[in-house]
Amino acid sequence: MTTLTETRFAYGDALLKLGAENRQVVVLDADLYKSTRTVLFKEAYPDRFFDMGISEADMVSTAAGLASTGLIPYCNSFAIFLPGICYVPIRTQIAYPKLPVRLVGSSAGLTQGSDGASHQSLEDISLMRGLPNLTVLSPADDLETTQMTLATAALPGPVYMRVGRYPVPRVMPDDYHFQVGKAHVLRSGGDATIFATGHMVWKALEAADLLDRAHIAASVVNVSTIKPLDVSLICLIAHQASLVVTVEEHSIIGGLGSAIAECLLENGNSRRLLRLGVRDVFGESGSADELLEKHGLQPESIAASIQAALPRLVTRKQSAMNEE
Amino acid sequence: MRDEGTVHQLKLKAAEMRLQIVRMMGADKVHHFGGSLSSADVITALYFYKMRYDPARPTWPERDRFVMSKGHSVPAQYVALAMLGVFSRDELSTLKKLGSRLQGHPAMHLTPGIEACTGALGEGLSYANGIALGGRVQGLHFRVYCLIGDGELHEGQIWEAAMTTAQRRLNNVVAIIDRNRLKAMDASDGPKVLEPLAGRWRSFGWAVREIDGHDMCAIMDALDWAEQQSNKPSLIIASTIKGKGVSFLEGQAGYHNAPINPDQFARALTELESNLHTLAEAQL
Numbered sequence: 244m245t246t247l248t249e250t251r252f253a254y255g256d257a258l259l260k261l262g263a264e265n266r267q268v269v270v271l272d273a274d275l276y277k278s279t280r281t282v283l284f285k286e287a288y289p290d291r292f293f294d295m296g297i298s299e300a301d302m303v304s305t306a307a308g309l310a311s312t313g314l315i316p317y318c319n320s321f322a323i324f325l326p327g328i329c330y331v332p333i334r335t336q337i338a339y340p341k342l343p344v345r346l347v348g349s350s351a352g353l354t355q356g357s358d359g360a361s362h363q364s365l366e367d368i369s370l371m372r373g374l375p376n377l378t379v380l381s382p383a384d385d386l387e388t389t390q391m392t393l394a395t396a397a398l399p400g401p402v403y404m405r406v407g408r409y410p411v412p413r414v415m416p417d418d419y420h421f422q423v424g425k426a427h428v429l430r431s432g433g434d435a436t437i438f439a440t441g442h443m444v445w446k447a448l449e450a451a452d453l454l455d456r457a458h459i460a461a462s463v464v465n466v467s468t469i470k471p472l473d474v475s476l477i478c479l480i481a482h483q484a485s486l487v488v489t490v491e492e493h494s495i496i497g498g499l500g501s502a503i504a505e506c507l508l509e510n511g512n513s514r515r516l517l518r519l520g521v522r523d524v525f526g527e528s529g530s531a532d533e534l535l536e537k538h539g540l541q542p543e544s545i546a547a548s549i550q551a552a553l554p555r556l557v558t559r560k561q562s563a564m565n566e567e
Numbered sequence: 568m569r570d571e572g573t574v575h576q577l578k579l580k581a582a583e584m585r586l587q588i589v590r591m592m593g594a595d596k597v598h599h600f601g602g603s604l605s606s607a608d609v610i611t612a613l614y615f616y617k618m619r620y621d622p623a624r625p626t627w628p629e630r631d632r633f634v635m636s637k638g639h640s641v642p643a644q645y646v647a648l649a650m651l652g653v654f655s656r657d658e659l660s661t662l663k664k665l666g667s668r669l670q671g672h673p674a675m676h677l678t679p680g681i682e683a684c685t686g687a688l689g690e691g692l693s694y695a696n697g698i699a700l701g702g703r704v705q706g707l708h709f710r711v712y713c714l715i716g717d718g719e720l721h722e723g724q725i726w727e728a729a730m731t732t733a734q735r736r737l738n739n740v741v742a743i744i745d746r747n748r749l750k751a752m753d754a755s756d757g758p759k760v761l762e763p764l765a766g767r768w769r770s771f772g773w774a775v776r777e778i779d780g781h782d783m784c785a786i787m788d789a790l791d792w793a794e795q796q797s798n799k800p801s802l803i804i805a806s807t808i809k810g811k812g813v814s815f816l817e818g819q820a821g822y823h824n825a826p827i828n829p830d831q832f833a834r835a836l837t838e839l840e841s842n843l844h845t846l847a848e849a850q851l
Contacts, residue, residue, distance in 0.1 A: 269704060291704060293735075301727035304690045308697020311675070311682065312628070314704060316697075331687045332724075336694060340676040340684045 247410030250442075251349050253385035254406045255280025257392035258317060262288045265315065265396050271306050272319045273299045278408070279319040279349040303329040306344045307336040315343050315396060321355070322348025322364035322405050326371050333401075338374040341400045346371075352492035353521065353538060354409035354442060354531035363526035363534075364405070369497025371403040372470050378423060379470040380404040381499075383444035384414045387467055390421035398423065407492075409531050411445045415465070426473035428480060432460025435549050436480050439490040440466045440499045446535070447490050449542035454549060461488075461549065472502055478510045486552055488517045490545060492535075495520040517552045519545060569784055573616075577783050579846050580650065581611040585812040586839040587646040591659040594832035598663075600816050601809040601823045602640040605747040605780070606714060609805050612786040613712055614647040617794075622651040625680045631709050632682045632698050636691020637716035637745060638672040639824065641681070645669050648680040689722025691715065692742060696728055699737040710739045710794070718750025721759045726771070732800045733772030740800045741793040742773075745780065747809040749820040765804060773802045780805025813838055 261268050262284050269291045276282045276294060285292040295302035299320050306316035318325065325348045326333065337344045348367050355363045371379050378398060382388040388406060395402050414429065429444070430451055439447035444465045451461040464480055466473070481487045487507065489500040500518030507514065521538050535541050539548060584607045592598035610633075614620065618631040625648075635644050642662060649656045654668070661667035668677045672686030683694045695713040702709055719725060732740050746764070748755050755761060765775045774796045778785040786805065793801035809823070810816030813835045816827075827835065 269700075293700065295731065296727075298724075298727040298731070300690070300724045301693045301696075301731055304693030304724065304728070305697035305700065305731065308634075308683070308694040308699075309701045309704075310697075311694075312698055312701025312705065312707070314701050332690050332693075335687050336684050336690055339674065 245412045247412055248385040249408050249410050250382055250385060250388040250406040251280050251408050253388035254347065254392050255283045257389045259283040259287055261393060261396055262291065267313065267315045268317065268396060269293070269309055269314050270317045270319065271295055271302045273297055273302050273324070275320055275349070278321070279347070281319050299324045299328045300332055303332045303344070303346070304336055307332070307342050310342040310344050315345070317345045317347060319347050319349060321362060322351035322367045323362055326367045326403065327364070330370060334374055337401045338376045341376045343398065343400060345395050345402045345404065348403065348405045350408045351405035352407055352441065353526050353534040353540070354407055354492060356531045356534065357528050359528040360525040365494045365521045365526060366497065367405055368469055368493050368499065369501070372497065372502065376400050377470065378402045378468070380423070380467060381440040381469055382406065382467050383441060383465050384411055386413055386415045386419060387421055390419070391467065394421055394423060405441065407442055409442050411442050414445050414448060421467070424468050424471045424473055426468070426476045427465045429463045429465055431462045433484055434459045434553060435461040435486040435488055436484040437461055437463045437488045437490060438466050438477065438499065438503050439463060440469065441492055443490040443492055443540060446540060446542050446545060450545035450549065453542055453546040457550060459550065459553060466499060469499060469502055472506055474506050474510065477503060477506055478512060481507055481512050481514060485514060486517060486549065487514045488519060488549055490540065491520040492540065493520055495522055515552065517548060519548055569787065574783050574787070575846070575850055577611055577615055577787070579843070579850070580615050581608045581783065582839070582843040582846050584611055584643060584646045584650065586836070586843055587649070587659060588642050589813065589832070589835045589839060591642060591646070591662045594829040595826050597824055597826050599639040599642065599824045600813070600827065601749065601819065602637060602716060602745065602747065603643040604811045604813065604816065605807040605809045606640050606745045607643050607811070608781050608783060609714065609743055609745065609786055610643045610647050612783065612790060614651060616787055617790040618712065619709065622653045625653050629707050629709050632695070632711045634683045634685070634691045634695045634698070634711065634713045635673050636685055636713050637688065637719055638685035640714070640716070640745070641673045644673070644681070645678070653680040654678070688716065688719040689724040692725055692728035693731065695740055696731050696735070696737055699740050700735065702739070710741060713740065713742045715742055715744050716750070717744055717746045717748060717755040717761060720744070720761055729768065729771045729773065738796060738798065738800055741790070741803065742800070743803045743805055745807055746804050747807045749809045749818070749823065751820070751823045753820050768802045772799060774799040775802045775804065777804045777806070780807035781811060812842065
């Protein structure tokens, strides 16, 4: 039985570890510490934990002030509120002077689930990716979340990281070593290259399995650093297949799909691009799996979309199979 | 009783600051004359009387901090820092020019002595609280002064921050409101009435003192009083005149952010130089 873990839990555990390792780490939350899992840090290091109340903008600006005194603040809220409500203080007070504040957007994406559109963050990557100096991270599983969280402590500038409340299996190999700015190839295949981020890395791997049964070989690349993008690896892998696919639990406008499109076209790669994600609409209440299904982000839908985009290739392969 | 010589020296500094503010802004260029001039006396008292500050070490961890929450008035802070020698007075003429460290709004990563990036109103008091919390966590002792515009009080984040300061007993935070009663378009109390201002802040858990923000002795007294507050953070409401020191700028919302023509510029310099001269003579 595969163990499923929500990345927010891995984050909370890693933050607790950081608290022990690094006295400069302080944590701020806006009345969601049980959901964001900063409750562990709160209980262990109450002198370095600040519940700011339901005041996200106050929290973010306070974190900037804390950072100016040499501390490393981790700011926590739901992904919908942290970049959304706090866009200008993040921009002016943190990104502009490159203060080392870590903004962690929790319960990100459609898989936030039942609370509906007001709570489903589908634009956070887009908002944060547009700001200079900010590193934007989106981990795929518990292993990567842990490594990523620990790695953020040593980064000189500001960071936005999104984590979720959707149980996912371990997808990264045991010997994986997260590095900021490095994408990771999880499987290789010459027909399609799938770039995925966050929970969608798991879904993309499952989709690749389904495609494999249809004799379509797909690469799956985990793009966990959205900014700075691993341009050289992405261009290299994209070059090896006729179809490029992006999968994200985010709007296709401004997120991973946009980032990959910009990267490939600027580097002379004009492969056909299929962007899978939320297509310029708001979310709604429902279970996480129902919502992923509705937006074409379950493995079967992802595989079907890719097959539909590869008609000639599929036809050719299938006729070859028939001849066999 | 205050030493008259000290008070006189501070008045001279403030007069010099106003002259330098107008000089660096020049003619025919859009600048924030009004708020820079209204806050000049308070900023003078902070940098030249109250704050524990070593111009040779503007990043000293235990320095007192001044956070300019009303970021558009930063020219007054630039002049103070140049007068202290944190950077050269010659640099003042580069204000808002391409490539200058002296941006239109404060940029801490560019300008020595600037403590925060502000410009979008409402964010400075939260930041000041963060500095105070950072000092508390690290056992550092300093005071944090935060200058807020009265129009800025329309921003909700100020009130979020005001609750944080009082709740966490950040009693080394001193907020000062530059109560010049005008914002960019018209009266600060127009679209949102701010009074009873002192009562509102008291109800938020602050110790409040109201003063004439152009009376140097009163400013010094209030800053000393704030230092004595051990149970609450302190707020000083400094009643000021927008554009103070230049007759045709005083009390005019139209010069919040606007140019003055060469004739006006010459008149302004004449008035400010004359004021400085009169003060200097009085000293003799």
